[in-house]
Amino acid sequence: MNKDIERYTPAERSNHWAVAILFFLAGLSGLALFHPSLFWLTNFFGGGPWTRILHPFLGVTMFLFFILLAMRFARHNRWEKSDSQWLKQWKDVVNNREDRLPEVGRYNAGQKMLFWVLLLSMLVLLATGVVIWRQYFSHLFGIDLIRFAALLHAFAAWVLILSIIVHIYAGIWIKGSVSAMLHGWVSKGWARKHHGAWYKEVSKGQGKR
Numbered sequence: 373m374n375k376d377i378e379r380y381t382p383a384e385r386s387n388h389w390a391v392a393i394l395f396f397l398a399g400l401s402g403l404a405l406f407h408p409s410l411f412w413l414t415n416f417f418g419g420g421p422w423t424r425i426l427h428p429f430l431g432v433t434m435f436l437f438f439i440l441l442a443m444r445f446a447r448h449n450r451w452e453k454s455d456s457q458w459l460k461q462w463k464d465v466v467n468n469r470e471d472r473l474p475e476v477g478r479y480n481a482g483q484k485m486l487f488w489v490l491l492l493s494m495l496v497l498l499a500t501g502v503v504i505w506r507q508y509f510s511h512l513f514g515i516d517l518i519r520f521a522a523l524l525h526a527f528a529a530w531v532l533i534l535s536i537i538v539h540i541y542a543g544i545w546i547k548g549s550v551s552a553m554l555h556g557w558v559s560k561g562w563a564r565k566h567h568g569a570w571y572k573e574v575s576k577g578q579g580k581r
Contacts, residue, residue, distance in 0.1 A: 376557070377559070377571070377574055379563075380552060380553055382556065384441075385554070385556055387437060387441045390437045394430055395434055395532075398431045398434050400413050401426055402431075404416075404423050405427060431497060431498070432498070438494050439494075445487065448477065448479055449479055455480070455484060457474050458473055458476065470565060470566065476568060477570045486539055489531065490539075493531050496524060497525060503517060504525060546566060548562045
């Protein structure tokens with residue numbers, strides 16, 4: 373790999389993988405509690421009681437690490453006019469005709485949409501999770517609100533899981549994306565092809581910050 377441009381710092385990569393690991397653990401423990409047919413997943417967490425204890429703490433920790441990540445990348449995910457045009461040319465996107473697309477900054481429109489969906493899902497999961505966290509908070513709320521929060525919590529989790537699947541697929545689809553998050557560096561050719569506007573900023577010395 374030609375390490376020409378640093379796309380992600382060690383801190384950013386560590387933050388990302390911490391969120392990924394916590395998402396996996398929170399997701400498994402949540403699925404174990406979601407339906408009796410998945411209760412066998414509690415074996416990975418020491419049984420049902422321990423799964424119930426650990427799941428909310430895993431979720432809160434995941435949220436905190438994700439907020440740190442979001443603070444790092446929020447300004448790179450602001451919507452611009454070129455993003456709307458990028459979406460209009462979705463046929464060029466799926467057919468890899470990137471030479472016809474508007475120049476992309478650090479993130480394309482699809483990545484930006486995913487970022488905000490993830491953030492919204494995380495916020496809903498946190499708020500509803502607090503309402504249904506029986507040991508500490510649920511006694512503060514009425515049963516109708518708790519039931520609604522449980523449904524909304526499950527829906528937000530479903531959206532989050534689907535979004536992460538899309539995120540993984542897109543990372544594999546665009547060769548070099550996964551490697552960038554593993555090693556931190558991309559070649560100039562990769563940057564020019566996939567994120568032309570960002571490449572120009574970096575080349576001019578403005579960097580990714």
